[in-house]
Amino acid sequence: MGVDERRGAVLRAIVEEHIQTAAPVSSQAVARASGLSVSSATVRNDMTALERDGYVSQPHTSAGRVPTDRGYRYFVDRFAEPSAIEGLGINHQRAVSEFFGGTHNALEELLHETSGLLARITQHAAVVVGPPPESARVRRVDLVPLQQGQVLAIAVLSNGAVERELLAVETDLSIESILAAERVLASLLSDSTLHSPLTPSPTGDAAIDMLVNAAHTALHRRAEHADPLYVGGASRIAQEQDAFSTTRTAATLIELLEQQVVVVSLVRDLLESGVTVSIGAEHSIDQLRDCSLVLAPYRIEGEVAGTVGVLGPTRMDYQHALAAVATVSQQLGSLLSK
Amino acid sequence: MGVDERRGAVLRAIVEEHIQTAAPVSSQAVARASGLSVSSATVRNDMTALERDGYVSQPHTSAGRVPTDRGYRYFVDRFAEPSAIEGLGINHQRAVSEFFGGTHNALEELLHETSGLLARITQHAAVVVGPPPESARVRRVDLVPLQQGQVLAIAVLSNGAVERELLAVETDLSIESILAAERVLASLLSDSTLHSPLTPSPTGDAAIDMLVNAAHTALHRRAEHADPLYVGGASRIAQEQDAFSTTRTAATLIELLEQQVVVVSLVRDLLESGVTVSIGAEHSIDQLRDCSLVLAPYRIEGEVAGTVGVLGPTRMDYQHALAAVATVSQQLGSLLSK
DNA sequence: TACTAGCAGTCGAGTCTACCGACTGCTAAT
DNA sequence: ATTAGCAGTCGGTAGACTCGACTGCTAGTA
Numbered sequence: 050m051g052v053d054e055r056r057g058a059v060l061r062a063i064v065e066e067h068i069q070t071a072a073p074v075s076s077q078a079v080a081r082a083s084g085l086s087v088s089s090a091t092v093r094n095d096m097t098a099l100e101r102d103g104y105v106s107q108p109h110t111s112a113g114r115v116p117t118d119r120g121y122r123y124f125v126d127r128f129a130e131p132s133a134i135e136g137l138g139i140n141h142q143r144a145v146s147e148f149f150g151g152t153h154n155a156l157e158e159l160l161h162e163t164s165g166l167l168a169r170i171t172q173h174a175a176v177v178v179g180p181p182p183e184s185a186r187v188r189r190v191d192l193v194p195l196q197q198g199q200v201l202a203i204a205v206l207s208n209g210a211v212e213r214e215l216l217a218v219e220t221d222l223s224i225e226s227i228l229a230a231e232r233v234l235a236s237l238l239s240d241s242t243l244h245s246p247l248t249p250s251p252t253g254d255a256a257i258d259m260l261v262n263a264a265h266t267a268l269h270r271r272a273e274h275a276d277p278l279y280v281g282g283a284s285r286i287a288q289e290q291d292a293f294s295t296t297r298t299a300a301t302l303i304e305l306l307e308q309q310v311v312v313v314s315l316v317r318d319l320l321e322s323g324v325t326v327s328i329g330a331e332h333s334i335d336q337l338r339d340c341s342l343v344l345a346p347y348r349i350e351g352e353v354a355g356t357v358g359v360l361g362p363t364r365m366d367y368q369h370a371l372a373a374v375a376t377v378s379q380q381l382g383s384l385l386s387k
Numbered sequence: 388m389g390v391d392e393r394r395g396a397v398l399r400a401i402v403e404e405h406i407q408t409a410a411p412v413s414s415q416a417v418a419r420a421s422g423l424s425v426s427s428a429t430v431r432n433d434m435t436a437l438e439r440d441g442y443v444s445q446p447h448t449s450a451g452r453v454p455t456d457r458g459y460r461y462f463v464d465r466f467a468e469p470s471a472i473e474g475l476g477i478n479h480q481r482a483v484s485e486f487f488g489g490t491h492n493a494l495e496e497l498l499h500e501t502s503g504l505l506a507r508i509t510q511h512a513a514v515v516v517g518p519p520p521e522s523a524r525v526r527r528v529d530l531v532p533l534q535q536g537q538v539l540a541i542a543v544l545s546n547g548a549v550e551r552e553l554l555a556v557e558t559d560l561s562i563e564s565i566l567a568a569e570r571v572l573a574s575l576l577s578d579s580t581l582h583s584p585l586t587p588s589p590t591g592d593a594a595i596d597m598l599v600n601a602a603h604t605a606l607h608r609r610a611e612h613a614d615p616l617y618v619g620g621a622s623r624i625a626q627e628q629d630a631f632s633t634t635r636t637a638a639t640l641i642e643l644l645e646q647q648v649v650v651v652s653l654v655r656d657l658l659e660s661g662v663t664v665s666i667g668a669e670h671s672i673d674q675l676r677d678c679s680l681v682l683a684p685y686r687i688e689g690e691v692a693g694t695v696g697v698l699g700p701t702r703m704d705y706q707h708a709l710a711a712v713a714t715v716s717q718q719l720g721s722l723l724s725k
Numbered sequence: 726t727a728c729t730a731g732c733a734g735t736c737g738a739g740t741c742t743a744c745c746g747a748c749t750g751c752t753a754a755t
Numbered sequence: 756a757t758t759a760g761c762a763g764t765c766g767g768t769a770g771a772c773t774c775g776a777c778t779g780c781t782a783g784t785a
Contacts, residue, residue: 107778109736111737112737112778152555193543194526195545201543205541213549284645286625414749428759432750449747451749
């Protein structure tokens, strides 16, 4: 076995040990657990080399080594990815099967529950990005008068999502005008996407045209909103005392998840550049400096429709997280394709 | 000034001081800040009496006094309630006005944003319980076929809420049958509540009847679900380091909010017995032992429709919280009544 | 050249002590 | 009834000390 190969094994042992114990890993522990038959002194030499190259670091002089972001990165690229699918225990596999085998409700609820499932099996916070509204076709458009001067515009999409916008209208608008506008919108939008650039053609009746336009732009605008995000198990973040030093950082993280938009765009950016695991400060969101994000896109009828992901401390079980997101995304995709 | 009156003033000073400083309050501090012109020795005598009666307690022998749940209770009943509405600063009042003056979307989004507003001005977690589905009348029923064998049943309610249920149907169901079922449901449910005990009368066509029944029971069941809960500012809980000793308890609290059901029924129970402020262990939810809950129902056209509330540590600014929930609930109610 | 054994050095963490200061409770005086 | 003053209690902090878990280095070995 060459030196480089052994150093990889040492790094691997350091990462695996550190994931388990959360403490700096000593040369002795590596010599004992790595399966290599070398002395701790040799391991120490390798460790100094690994430290020189930036894969591990020392909290203080007389302590063991802790992996750096770079160390985790090497570990994930080299050791974790291949066996992703098998890495899920039988219990978790069964939980996933039961979940997707059971009955579910409309899209939004399903996605929300999926985030809960992922959080449960990984013990970390989980996110699910829903399919963007423009990916589905309009199946139905309703204009429902609620009170004087208020009309609710509703679009039912082919994936089961429902988009709504509340419109303010003139109070003397007749039921007949609303029905007429509804018909115009239905013929305009049916089987196209909300995002489609069609413009309504005037009917001649100004009141109807105004309502049609208002509803059309409102629904159109909604389709351009950020994709919907579902967060599960945010409370796990507060449990990870050791990883997120101050409670302040934990609170900041939870707040970030509440705001949604930052996370959604980060997830999108990462996947667009083909990244499925983002470790520590690799991305540019300062508040997520101490976190890793493990992602897997899910496909509906072959097309990428959304993403499931796990958000945990950099010191997380990547094998397990990768296996979890892979399994869940695959099952979710096939359920939604059905 | 009688002795009892002075003791009340001492208790009041202790509570107010403790709310500000989060530390045990000494007799000196009370003598200085209470506005009473008595010596600290007199205050000490009153403090022992207050302790004997269970209003305050001493963390250890040589420390100041801390209010007990009972102390807070006396404070809230005696000093806080009267001036509730005025207790909101001008900045917060403006924030509320701006919020309710702006435009909003369909009901669910409005309620969610309201919880965020309340969290922002109180600096605590906030909850909003939405109007129960059965309180609104059905304005529209849709049966939208999504894919082979799937029909989405949608009910639009008069308050702008939309209830959905996904139905599994036989794959060879014709569009005409679905439309026929939709008509039956529409005439059955229109202008009644989802909760209404009407039963559909058979049409003679078995396929149609089956679909009608499935949709009807599904929507009916949904109306019996717990009322919807919107949580804002859950991250504030993690920020309150001193109040929730371990991070464990903070995590438990956030988890409780995620689960929704416990909180919803607690809020309902409290309001039904006329309680608007629940302090510490007064209620029976063990995880909320160190929390207080400040509630205010909001009314839509005179009828109680839901609740807004603030969830914080027992050591919270009750004056401010009461003012905040009072103002927000009032404004929310009048917006929804409009 | 590659590895190992062993020793000296470093530093964090835990323990013990002493001390300071912030309180209270009590008593005697007003 | 109130107050001033004093003695007593106890938590928190700082310093000294020890323990032990590491590493880095050097000299020796295959």
